Every structure is written in C-alpha cells, then in structure tokens.
Amino acid sequence: MVLRVAALQDLFELKEAARKRGLSTALIQDAGLTEVPPGTVTVLGIGPAEASELDRITGHLKLL
Template structure:
C-alpha cells in the first residue's frame, strides 16, 4: 500500500514524441524528488522506501500546468516545472511538464486526481 506518490503532468498540446515525453517526465521526476528531499525530507524518505510510486497524467496546455502548480503549492506540495533546452523537437524554454511531489497521496490527489492517465 502506497501512502506517498509523485505525479508528472505532461502537456497534450505539444504532441511530443514518446521518447521526448519520457525524457521530460524523467527530468520532472528527478528534479521534484530532489526538491522534496531538501524541503520535506520525511516525505521523501517515506516515498523512497515504499517504492517511489509515480503516475503520469496529461494536461491540456501550459496554462493548466500553472494552475495545477499554484494549487499544489497552496497545499504545501513542492513542484517542479520543466523547461526544454530546445535541442530537438520544440523551441528552447518551452514548459513541457509539471512534477507534483512526492507527497502524501491524499494531498496529491486534490491537485491531479481529476486528470487522465497518459
């Protein structure tokens, strides 16, 4: 049974290739996990030791990512926005992904529970 999870929210409107999407999600997972390790070490330890549950969902666009980010931060959940370097498929600085948590599952679900899986 998982009590903590991390959710990566990827933008649908960018129509990223599967490989590009995987890399952006990986950037988000690592960046947010390190942030949580520093800011909420008890959350990080619990999440890490119970198996590091991760879920990937989709948002419509950049605006929705910012709305989700604000909601998460209002609840005290660390987040990470990922901006692409622009070396392959999309322009430099494009925001591709929002990572939420790892954090207690019931908090994360208040932010991302309504989103569909990728």
C-alpha cells in the first residue's frame, strides 16, 4: 500500500510512532538517478505488522 504525506517531517513522525510501538521501519533515500536529487528521502517502510496495528499509525493518510 502506498500512502501520501504532506511533508518530510510527517515521515519522520510516522517513523517515530512506529518505533514507539516496536515496529520495524526503513527510510529509503533515492540514488538520484531520475528526477530527484541524490539522498532525497522518498519512502518510509513500516512492518511487517498486523493491518490493525499499521492502521493505528497510518489510518489518517490518503492513498497516493
């Protein structure tokens, strides 16, 4: 599932919320081979986790 955030700070806040619940996370930085500069954070991966647990953290976000 791919969800949208308004700002990079939102990704950092989601990462911290997931960490506090004991979930694994990974911030992905783009290599800069396409349209964005190298090192640009583009994705936050969370899980694996039950859908209900993920919904507590990401349920307010819209699909991309």
